[in-house]
Amino acid sequence: MKRTVMSIFGTRPEANKMCPLVRELESRGEIESIVCVTAQHREMLDQMLAAFDVHPDYDLNIMEKRQTLSTITAKAMTGLEGILQKVRPDIVLVHGDTTTTFASALAAFYNHIAIGHVEAGLRSFDLQSPYPEEANRRLVGALADVHFSPTKNNAANLRRERINAPVFVTGNTAIDALKLTVREDYAFENEALRKLRFDQKKVIAITAHRRENYGAPMENIMSALGRIARAHPEAQLVYPVHLSPYVQETAHRHLDGIENVLLIDPLGVADMHNLMARAFFVMTDSGGLQEEAPALGKPVLVLRRETERPEAVEAGTVRVIGTEEEAIVSEAGILLSGGARYHQMAHAVNPYGDGFACRRIADDLLYYLGERDTPAEDFSAGGA
Ligand code: UD1
Ligand code: UDP
Numbered sequence: 180m181k182r183t184v185m186s187i188f189g190t191r192p193e194a195n196k197m198c199p200l201v202r203e204l205e206s207r208g209e210i211e212s213i214v215c216v217t218a219q220h221r222e223m224l225d226q227m228l229a230a231f232d233v234h235p236d237y238d239l240n241i242m243e244k245r246q247t248l249s250t251i252t253a254k255a256m257t258g259l260e261g262i263l264q265k266v267r268p269d270i271v272l273v274h275g276d277t278t279t280t281f282a283s284a285l286a287a288f289y290n291h292i293a294i295g296h297v298e299a300g301l302r303s304f305d306l307q308s309p310y311p312e313e314a315n316r317r318l319v320g321a322l323a324d325v326h327f328s329p330t331k332n333n334a335a336n337l338r339r340e341r342i343n344a345p346v347f348v349t350g351n352t353a354i355d356a357l358k359l360t361v362r363e364d365y366a367f368e369n370e371a372l373r374k375l376r377f378d379q380k381k382v383i384a385i386t387a388h389r390r391e392n393y394g395a396p397m398e399n400i401m402s403a404l405g406r407i408a409r410a411h412p413e414a415q416l417v418y419p420v421h422l423s424p425y426v427q428e429t430a431h432r433h434l435d436g437i438e439n440v441l442l443i444d445p446l447g448v449a450d451m452h453n454l455m456a457r458a459f460f461v462m463t464d465s466g467g468l469q470e471e472a473p474a475l476g477k478p479v480l481v482l483r484r485e486t487e488r489p490e491a492v493e494a495g496t497v498r499v500i501g502t503e504e505e506a507i508v509s510e511a512g513i514l515l516s517g518g519a520r521y522h523q524m525a526h527a528v529n530p531y532g533d534g535f536a537c538r539r540i541a542d543d544l545l546y547y548l549g550e551r552d553t554p555a556e557d558f559s560a561g562g563a
Contacts, residue, residue: 354532
């Protein structure tokens with residue numbers, strides 16, 4: 180009999196990293212793959228589902244404008260209860276560190292259903308930053324029955340917490356997704372991107388949305404971006420703005436009307452990945468971009484005080500520069516000058532995956548469920 184695996188996710192980054200895995204699970208004869216989305220995000224989730232041609236079996240459609248962490252948690256858990264009781268999957272897979280991730284894991288736990296945590300073991304070691312993600316992933320780490328860690332470093336974090344459940348090192352499925360999207364002959368869907376002259380301007384790809392940056396840090400970031408644009412006419416800032424009303428308001432207030440700043444709606448994932456692949460460098464507070472850009476050989480300035488992804492910092496392609504205005508303006512200026520710092524940072528590194536994470540996770544999952552005799556060989560950056 181097939182084993183029922185229910186993947187539950189709700190936001191753009193979870194979808195980006197779970198959809199390639201869903202496709203892999205669907206290809207396995209031993210598995211009945213069910214997809215349930217909370218739709219903590221709506222438009223940004225739907226963009227990802229369309230890009231990967233994934234059609235959810237269940238959709239809780241919980242998103243509200245300016246939703247709070249409590250409403251997301253309560254609506255997701257209440258909605259999941261009946262579905263989990265009806266389907267009774269052999270295991271639920273959750274991803275990463277969002278509120279959907281935590282609420283889904285807790286709902287599975289309350290219903291005595293096993294939990295597999297994909298992208299397990301990332302830690303910033305600061306409960307307040309990223310907020311609330313560090314708490315979410317630690318809580319799911321405590322609840323999960325099996326962990327799929329992208330890197331050896333992530334697995335070591337779990338072992339230090341004396342987690343007894345099995346931990347597999349698989350690579351990050353973000354890199355699997357990247358392999359499907361980036362092409363040299365890619366034609367952008369977004370019209371403004373189609374018109375950009377990547378050969379004539381130093382394009383900076385930008386995203387920013389983190390909750391712990393709401394308030395003064397976000398004001399600093401936007402103000403710094405405006406100054407960078409005005410001081411560097413050779414630069415073209417491209418910023419697809421997250422749909423959060425808070426982020427929209429702040430970004431437009433600071434950046435509207437500046438000639439070399441392009442503020443656009445969130446991009447389809449293929450456009451986003453190909454934008455990064457053609458950019459001069461990337462500025463972001465996003466987790467996913469910190470994994471994707473290094474694989475594309477692009478320097479990244481991280482607009483946060485810490486990171487749970489130290490691997491690319493150690494490899495030299497990512498710098499964590501904080502959220503102070505002066506520091507952001509000065510670091511971007513150094514990279515724009517294209518000197519030694521730029522060249523030190525602009526080399527492709529792949530500490531997060533080799534494009535085969537989904538295959539490993541499916542093999543390890545079948546091993547965990549007793550359907551295979553051996554697990555996959557662990558992912559090791561730079562080869563086994
Ligand atoms: C969430 C995750 C964060 C993740 C981020 C990725 C939590 C607590 N946070 O944060 O870990 O890095 O997603 O983007 O789980 N909105 C729309 N349409 C959309 C998506 C969002 O209108 O498709 C608006 C809504 O008004 C919503 C707001 O954005 O209320 C904020 O969304 P929410 O999921 O609460 O927070 P994010 O900052 O997106
Ligand atoms: N992304 C996208 N369109 C955009 C901005 C980001 O498809 O306009 C992709 C990005 O390439 C990455 C994922 O969304 O794969 C990251 O999502 P986000 O930054 O929202 O969340 P985080 O990674 O910080 O949790």
